[in-house]
Amino acid sequence: MEIFDNDLNAEVIGFGALNVDKLYSVENIASKDEESFIKGETDTPGGSAANTMVGLSRLGCSTSIIGKIAEDDDGDLIEYNLAINGIYTNNLIYSETGATGKCLGFVDSNGERCLYIDPGVNDEIRLDEINPLNIMRCKIMHYTSFVGDSFNTQIELLDLLNKECILSFDPGMLYVQKGFDELKPILDRTDILLINESELRLLCNNNESSLKELAIGFLDMGIETVVIKQGSKGVFAMNNNETCEVESYKCDVVDTTGAGDSFNSGFLYSYLKGYDLGKSCQIGNWVASKAIEGFGMEKFPSLKDLEDFF
Numbered sequence: 012m013e014i015f016d017n018d019l020n021a022e023v024i025g026f027g028a029l030n031v032d033k034l035y036s037v038e039n040i041a042s043k044d045e046e047s048f049i050k051g052e053t054d055t056p057g058g059s060a061a062n063t064m065v066g067l068s069r070l071g072c073s074t075s076i077i078g079k080i081a082e083d084d085d086g087d088l089i090e091y092n093l094a095i096n097g098i099y100t101n102n103l104i105y106s107e108t109g110a111t112g113k114c115l116g117f118v119d120s121n122g123e124r125c126l127y128i129d130p131g132v133n134d135e136i137r138l139d140e141i142n143p144l145n146i147m148r149c150k151i152m153h154y155t156s157f158v159g160d161s162f163n164t165q166i167e168l169l170d171l172l173n174k175e176c177i178l179s180f181d182p183g184m185l186y187v188q189k190g191f192d193e194l195k196p197i198l199d200r201t202d203i204l205l206i207n208e209s210e211l212r213l214l215c216n217n218n219e220s221s222l223k224e225l226a227i228g229f230l231d232m233g234i235e236t237v238v239i240k241q242g243s244k245g246v247f248a249m250n251n252n253e254t255c256e257v258e259s260y261k262c263d264v265v266d267t268t269g270a271g272d273s274f275n276s277g278f279l280y281s282y283l284k285g286y287d288l289g290k291s292c293q294i295g296n297w298v299a300s301k302a303i304e305g306f307g308m309e310k311f312p313s314l315k316d317l318e319d320f321f
């Protein structure tokens with residue numbers, strides 16, 4: 012029997028930049044006019060949506076990713092990583108020209124970091140390169156950011172999503188900097204908003220209101236669930252039935268790059284399982300705490316680790 016792309020039925024599909032994260036461990040992150048030194052370097056396949064799909068796949072969910080890579084070593088590394096983690100590559104788009112996206116990161120001894128994105132071919136995704144049949148049956152579409160024009164393709168794709176498809180959206184700083192009005196077409200279709208506190212305050216241009224007040228503003232817009240990530244403090248989350256503040260887990264932090272992406276994996280896994288908001292946040296926090304004990308996704312927990320713990 013012939014197997015077509017659209018026979019691969021992913022429960023969750025990510026749509027975001029595909030990068031190779033080139034992470035340098037440094038003593039201190041240098042500010043303007045300062046100098047610091049590099050202690051080590053690791054190249055890990057990254058991209059926020061891809062990290063979340065890898066995490067979900069390790070937790071036993073079927074996943075796929077809409078993204079673009081070039082025919083270069085970084086593209087090969089990304090494709091290999093997706094394949095070995097069991098992510099369907101049927102929505103990958105290959106560019107014959109240009110370079111695969113890169114994310115240069117400097118990580119200090121406390122696991123804090125700064126990132127610089129070189130988007131490469133990530134920014135050239137057109138709607139006609141996405142097979143609508145491949146996305147018809149997914150339960151969750153998870154959007155993360157692009158530096159440039161693929162943002163418009165994400166907006167165009169919204170019309171092709173099934174009504175039943177849950178849209179989860181982690182705008183990250185790149186999209187938040189666009190401002191509320193530009194993001195509104197996506198926010199209007201969003202069911203789950205995953206955002207960190209500083210991004211939320213910037214998006215709402217509001218440093219005074221409580222997280223609860225800001226979350227209510229999004230619930231009033233029709234977003235079903237708002238999750239506000241607060242780093243080592245944990246998360247604040249709200250839907251129309253529940254409000255919760257869930258503490259993070261103590262852990263030996265090595266690299267917080269992708270902490271939010273790993274949280275998203277644990278949270279979306281729990282959402283698919285039908286767990287309540289509090290438990291979903293607890294699982295998200297736990298998954299993130301495991302993931303940040305290593306670089307990239309190396310320490311990301313498996314379904315067995317999760318089942319042994321909870």
Ligand SMILES: Nc1ncnc2c1ncn2[C@@H]1O[C@H](COP(=O)(O)OP(=O)(O)OP(=O)(O)O)[C@@H](O)[C@H]1O
Binds near residue numbers: 242261270272
């Ligand atoms: N130092 C820490 N100790 C324990 N847990 C942490 C720590 N930092 C982050 N986490 C966990 O990771 C989750 C997400 O972290 P954070 O709020 O930094 O998200 P983010 O800013 O979206 O992350 P990213 O670095 O991927 O952009 C937190 O809610 C928490 O569960």
Ligand SMILES: O=C(O)C[C@@H](O)[C@H](O)C(=O)CO
Binds near residue numbers: 032056060062183268
């Ligand atoms: O913005 C992105 O999607 C890319 C970065 O988040 C980076 O590649 C990464 O993996 C950080 O987790």
